[in-house]
Amino acid sequence: MKEITFITICAFKRSEKGKKFIMMIIAIVVGCVLGVVIGILTPTIPYTVSQYLAIAIVAALDSVFGGIASNIKKNFDMKVFISGFFVNAILAMLLTYLGEKLNVDIYLAAIIVFVGRMFNNLGIIRRYYLSKFSEKRENSKHKNKEKENEKA
Secondary structure, three states, X not given: OOOOOHHHHHHHHXXXXXXXXXXXXXXXXXXXXXXXXXXXXXXXXXXXXXXXXHHHHHHHHHXXXXXXXXXXXXXXXXXXXXXXXXXXXXXXXXXXXXXXXXOOOOHHHHHHHHHHHHHHHHHHHHHHHHHHHHHHHHHHHHHHHHHHHHHO
């Protein structure tokens, strides 16, 4: 097994893959710290706005899953992602507000659409990683067979 040394870590940091990995870890840590700090500092969300927040979170999650799926399809655009993230959330909250004023649960239609799209995008993500895992497994089996044939 390869020994991990300071030089190995520095070489990994300089590689493009290493830079992306380190940025991802930093983003996760910063997001977790911000979430904890905001959670401690903010008061409990009142019941009157919880419905708006819930629909905004569903819309934002739809945008995140859509961004991941479009990244897998190799057609990700940051402008489209950011605009979709905010426009979807705002539109969903406006639909919720309008439905509340009309005394009709219009937000249910938005939830059905967003959750349906989230499941479609999750299916794309799942199929991509399953095929990648299967391909990796087949390659390792093929390499093991080649090594056995070389020994024989």
